[in-house]
Amino acid sequence: MNKKERSKETPTSKGVGVPTESVGKKPPLITVENLKKSFRVGKNKVRALRGVDLKIEKGDFLLIYGPSGCGKTTLLNIIAGLDTPTAGRLFYRDLDLFTLDEDSRGIFRSKRMGIVHQLSNWVRSLNTIENVALPLIIEGKKESEAIKHAKSIMSDLKIGDLAHQLPTQLSGGQQQKAEIARALVSKPQIILADEPTGDLDTSSADEIMGLLDYLNKQLGRTIVLVTHNPNYASMGTRKIEMQDGVITKSTCNTNE
Amino acid sequence: MNKKFLFKLAYRNLMAHRLRTVLTLLGILIGISAIVFLVSFAFGLENLVTEQVTRGDAFKLIDVGAGNSQVVKLNQETVDRAAGIPNVKTTALIINAGATAKNQDKTLDVAFYGTSAQYMDWSGWKIRWGKPLPESIESESSGSIVVSQKYLDFLGGGDPEQYLGKKTTLDITLSKGLMKENKNKVLADREFTIVGVLQDNANAAVNTNYQNLISEGVANFSQMKVELADRSQVTATRQQIENLGLKTQYVGDTVNQIDQVFSIFKIILGGFGLIALAVAALGMFNTLTISLMERIREVALMKVLGMRKKDIRNIFITEAIFLGTFGGLIGILLGYLESLLANSILNQIAISAGGEAVNIFYLPIWFIIVVVLFSLLIGFLTGLYPARRATRINALDVMRYE
Numbered sequence: 090m091n092k093k094e095r096s097k098e099t100p101t102s103k104g105v106g107v108p109t110e111s112v113g114k115k116p117p118l119i120t121v122e123n124l125k126k127s128f129r130v131g132k133n134k135v136r137a138l139r140g141v142d143l144k145i146e147k148g149d150f151l152l153i154y155g156p157s158g159c160g161k162t163t164l165l166n167i168i169a170g171l172d173t174p175t176a177g178r179l180f181y182r183d184l185d186l187f188t189l190d191e192d193s194r195g196i197f198r199s200k201r202m203g204i205v206h207q208l209s210n211w212v213r214s215l216n217t218i219e220n221v222a223l224p225l226i227i228e229g230k231k232e233s234e235a236i237k238h239a240k241s242i243m244s245d246l247k248i249g250d251l252a253h254q255l256p257t258q259l260s261g262g263q264q265q266k267a268e269i270a271r272a273l274v275s276k277p278q279i280i281l282a283d284e285p286t287g288d289l290d291t292s293s294a295d296e297i298m299g300l301l302d303y304l305n306k307q308l309g310r311t312i313v314l315v316t317h318n319p320n321y322a323s324m325g326t327r328k329i330e331m332q333d334g335v336i337t338k339s340t341c342n343t344n345e
Numbered sequence: 346m347n348k349k350f351l352f353k354l355a356y357r358n359l360m361a362h363r364l365r366t367v368l369t370l371l372g373i374l375i376g377i378s379a380i381v382f383l384v385s386f387a388f389g390l391e392n393l394v395t396e397q398v399t400r401g402d403a404f405k406l407i408d409v410g411a412g413n414s415q416v417v418k419l420n421q422e423t424v425d426r427a428a429g430i431p432n433v434k435t436t437a438l439i440i441n442a443g444a445t446a447k448n449q450d451k452t453l454d455v456a457f458y459g460t461s462a463q464y465m466d467w468s469g470w471k472i473r474w475g476k477p478l479p480e481s482i483e484s485e486s487s488g489s490i491v492v493s494q495k496y497l498d499f500l501g502g503g504d505p506e507q508y509l510g511k512k513t514t515l516d517i518t519l520s521k522g523l524m525k526e527n528k529n530k531v532l533a534d535r536e537f538t539i540v541g542v543l544q545d546n547a548n549a550a551v552n553t554n555y556q557n558l559i560s561e562g563v564a565n566f567s568q569m570k571v572e573l574a575d576r577s578q579v580t581a582t583r584q585q586i587e588n589l590g591l592k593t594q595y596v597g598d599t600v601n602q603i604d605q606v607f608s609i610f611k612i613i614l615g616g617f618g619l620i621a622l623a624v625a626a627l628g629m630f631n632t633l634t635i636s637l638m639e640r641i642r643e644v645a646l647m648k649v650l651g652m653r654k655k656d657i658r659n660i661f662i663t664e665a666i667f668l669g670t671f672g673g674l675i676g677i678l679l680g681y682l683e684s685l686l687a688n689s690i691l692n693q694i695a696i697s698a699g700g701e702a703v704n705i706f707y708l709p710i711w712f713i714i715v716v717v718l719f720s721l722l723i724g725f726l727t728g729l730y731p732a733r734r735a736t737r738i739n740a741l742d743v744m745r746y747e
Contacts, residue, residue, distance in 0.1 A: 171649060171741050192653045199651025206744065210646040214357035227652045232350050271650075 116182050118279060118311055119145040119168060124177035126163050126334075137163040139334035140177070147278070150305040150312045154322055155331035161315045162283055164331070168313065169202055169281050170194035199228050203272025205282040209264035211256040217267050218243065218252035224275045235274075242270045246300065262293030269300060279311040280304070286318065298324060346656045355663040358636070369632045370672045372625035377676025377720055380618030381708065382683045387614050389684075389707040391607035398599050405576045406467055408594040409569040409586055417590030419566045426589055427571060432582040434574040437464035440523060440558050441567040444515045444551060446499060447534075453499045456548055457517055459555035459563065465491070467570050470552075474505045475541035478554050487512065488557040491541035495549040505542040512536050515551065517558075525564035532561055626727050629668055633661060633731040644735050645743035654736040661732035662725060669724020673717050681708060 121143040127136040137160045145151055153161040166172035167179060170186050179186045181201065189197060198204075203224075211220050218239050225235035243249045248266050251259055256267055265285055272280050282301065286294035298321055304310040305326070314325065322328065323342065330338040359366045409427060411419040428436050437460070444457035462477035472491060479489055490513070497508055517532040524530055537553060555566070573582055583593045637644070644657060684706035692702040 166741060169649075192655075195648065195651040195653060197651075198649075204649060210642055210649075210744070212354075212643045212646065213640075214354065214361045223647075224650050226350050227346055227647065227650055227656070229346065231347065232353075 116180065117144040118147045118149075118182065119143070120180040121164075121168070122178045122180070124164070124167060124179065125175045126160070126167065126172070127175050137334055138167075138174070138177075141334075141336055143329065143336065145279070145311065145313060147311055148305075148309050149327055150302070150325035151314070152322065152325040152328040153313065153315045153331060154317065154328055156317055159331040160334040161317075161331050165281055165283050165313065165315050169204055170198050196228075199224050200275060201278050203269075203275065203277040203280045205265070205268045205272050205280065205285045207284040207287040209256065209261075209268050211264075213255070213257060216253050217248075217256045217259065220256050221267060221271045221274055224271060228275060239270065239274050242274050243267070246270050246273075260293070261289050262296060265289060265293070265297050266300065269297070269304075273304070273310075279313065282312065282314045284315055284317070286316070286321070294318075346652065346659075351656070351659055351663055354660060355667055358640070358660075359664055359667060362636070365632060366668070369625075369629050369668055370675065372628040373622070373669060373672025373720065373723075374676035374679055376618060376622030376625040377673050377716060378680035378683060379621045380615055381677050381680025381712075381716060382687075382706075383614035383618050384611050384712065385680065385684050385706045385708040386687075387607055387611040388709060388712070389688075389705045390610070391603060392707050393703060393705070394603055394607075395600055398596060398603065402467060402572070403596040405573045406596070407571045407573065407579065407583060407586065409571055410567065410592050410594075411565070411590075412592035414590060418564075419569060419591065420564050423589055423591065424566065424569060427569065427586055427591065430582060430585045432574050432578045432585075434572040435463070436572070437461050437467060437570045438555055438566045439464050439568045439570075440555050440563055440565075442520070442523065442558065443518045445518075446496065446549070446551070447514045447516070448500055451499070453496075453549055455496060455499075455515070456550040457515065458550065458552045459558035460552050461555060464570055465552060467572075471544040472541040473544040475509045475539070477541055478552060479540075482554050482556045482560075488535070488537045488553045489540040490537040491543060491552045492539055493543045493545055493548060493550045495547070496551060497542060499549060508539050508542065511539050513539060519558065519561065519563055523558075523563045523565050523567070525562050530562060622723065625672070626723050629665065629672075629724070630727040630730070632668075633665055633728055634734075636664070637661065637731045637735055641738060641743050644738050645740040648738065648740035649744070658732040658736050661735050662728040665728020665732070666721055666724040669720045669722075669727070670717065673720025673723075676720070677713055677716055684708065 121141055124138050124141040124143075125136070126138040127134055129135070139160075141160075141164060143164075153164060155161050163172065167174050170189075173187060181197070184197075186194065186197070212223065215223070218236055221243060222232070222235035222239035225238055226232055230238075240249065240252065243252055246266050246269065248263060248270065251263055251267065256264060259267065268285070269280075272282075280301075285301070286297050289297065301312055301314065302324060305312050312325070314321075316322075326342050328338075328340050328342065329336045409419070411417050411423075417423065424436060424438065427433060440459035442457040442459065444455050446453045446455050460478070462480070465472075465477065470491075475491070478491055482488065492508075492513075494505060497503075497505055500508060500511075500513065514534055514536050517535055519530045519532070521527050521529045537551070543550070543552075555563075571582075571586065573579060579595060579597070583595060586593050647657060688704060688706050691705055696702055
């Protein structure tokens with residue numbers, strides 16, 4: 090894996106987005122430096138990110154909040170290494186993520202990141218536990234070992250009895266819990282969730298948000314959550330608000 | 346991703362659409378079975394023809410003649426010299442002459458051969474009634490002959506057994522090329538005793554011991570068969586015989602010619618099967634491409650979860666190879682069963698018409714292996730495009746828009 094030495098230069102912060110607390114000896118878990126992303130839709134050039142600076146520390150529960158089209162999902166996809174920035178850099182500790190090729194970023198993602206989508210996605214020919222175990226199998230672990238891990242995670246999330254059902258037979262809330270189980274199975278350092286409650290009824294959505302909160306508070310998981318739902322705007326340890334591709338406000342949750 | 350899981354995933358994906366998988370397999374197995382059936386028919390025919398040419402001891406024999414040479418003759422001297430070549434075990438001779446058979450006021454031109462029981466045996470001329478030509482003519486009052494059934498038809502036909510021991514009269518014409526004096530000679534009204542009748546009924550032919558003709562002044566033989574002590578030395582021995590100025594022919598030459606003819610025949614028949622297989626391969630290609638379109642979200646998901654391009658490609662190629670290989674194996678079995686059925690029907694027809702049962706189909710093991718590898722290759726090639734396309738999917742676009 091190619092590692093590129095991290096620049097010692099301080100990110101050119103626009104005054105928002107970069108936490109002010111000391112980072113200690115270790116570099117932050119994730120550092121975003123002047124990230125820009127633009128793409129074309131027909132003849133129009135869309136500037137989805139216009140220069141974002143951000144640091145995410147281990148144990149953070151960061152809420153990225155903002156209206157539709159503000160660039161929050163684009164930012165999350167770039168943090169996941171799924172999308173590439175037009176300009177700027179993204180460090181994972183000391184590693185410049187975009188010095189890696191697509192396959193290497195994939196391997197990195199499977200080992201370090203767990204991803205939860207708004208709509209659950211499944212390999213339909215596999216049952217729920219096999220789907221949950223998939224990241225470990227992709228990583229190269231033996232199927233039996235991967236299933237053992239998946240079983241343990243599913244039991245922790247109280248969905249162990251759904252293991253042998255097809256995921257498409259589960260309710261929306263159950264599917265989202267199974268997605269979270271899949272995101273956790275490889276013991277990632279960070280969970281990236283993109284509107285995980287966007288397609289759920291209020292009660293299921295509350296349950297999922299409660300689960301993420303539990304994972305952060307009780308198990309110390311680092312979570313980045315994208316949402317536009319004001320009901321959850323007060324959750325997490327930190328919140329950044331975005332508008333038109335820039336971070337307009339960064340706050341720490343005083344309830345903590 | 347480990348291989349075991351890869352196979353499991355490919356199998357589950359195929360089984361998720363059973364009917365479509367079965368129909369695709371059906372196309373492949375029809376194509377493969379057509380190739381197996383037609384090509385095994387060509388192999389069977391080739392075997393039959395080759396067996397006819399090479400029956401008995403054919404591979405240890407060289408045919409020797411003088412060709413059109415006016416200088417070198419196949420006479421006792423050259424025969425002795427050839428017999429003296431180390432790898433030559435024994436020799437047998439034949440003199441081709443003509444004769445006119447007489448039966449009351451009827452006459453018939455027949456082939457008249459001065460030869461030996463050994464030569465006749467090596468030539469596959471089987472005696473069905475009576476006995477072979479005697480080794481020696483010393484105790485004979487009149488020359489012994491072995492005749493074809495056609496000759497007996499001229500004498501009046503009926504049961505061949507009744508002609509054994511009967512006498513028959515022939516005018517024998519010996520051409521000048523055979524004679525010591527280089528002059529034509531006619532041996533008129535020679536009486537011979539029928540001692541054997543040949544199974545072959547193609548020509549009216551009469552065979553007598555060649556010594557009967559030597560005693561009439563014949564000095565040159567028409568042809569000689571040479572038996573080799575070691576048949577691996579055939580090339581060297583042929584060369585040594587040809588060094589005597591003689592011409593040689595070996596059954597291996599004929600077999601090579603048969604091989605050439607049947608190679609073309611196999612290609613033509615195999616070509617018909619290939620057309621069927623090409624249609625099936627297009628069907629398989631179509632199935633795999635549709636399957637990719639249906640599973641595009643799954644592919645995107647696997648990419649998001651970190652699956653490498655190589656593994657994504659392998660999933661599709663494994664599915665294609667599964668289809669190709671299983672289609673190939675079942676196709677071989679089906680083609681084999683078809684050939685057994687056709688062979689049995691054709692043999693029943695042949696037996697009811699008075700013929701012999703033969704194997705018209707033959708499927709060599711190496712050809713089965715080639716067909717399995719070929720179907721595997723077809724699978725691989727048809728899977729290549731959907732597999733490559735799968736690796737090029739932009740996961741984000743798919744997750745966003747599909």
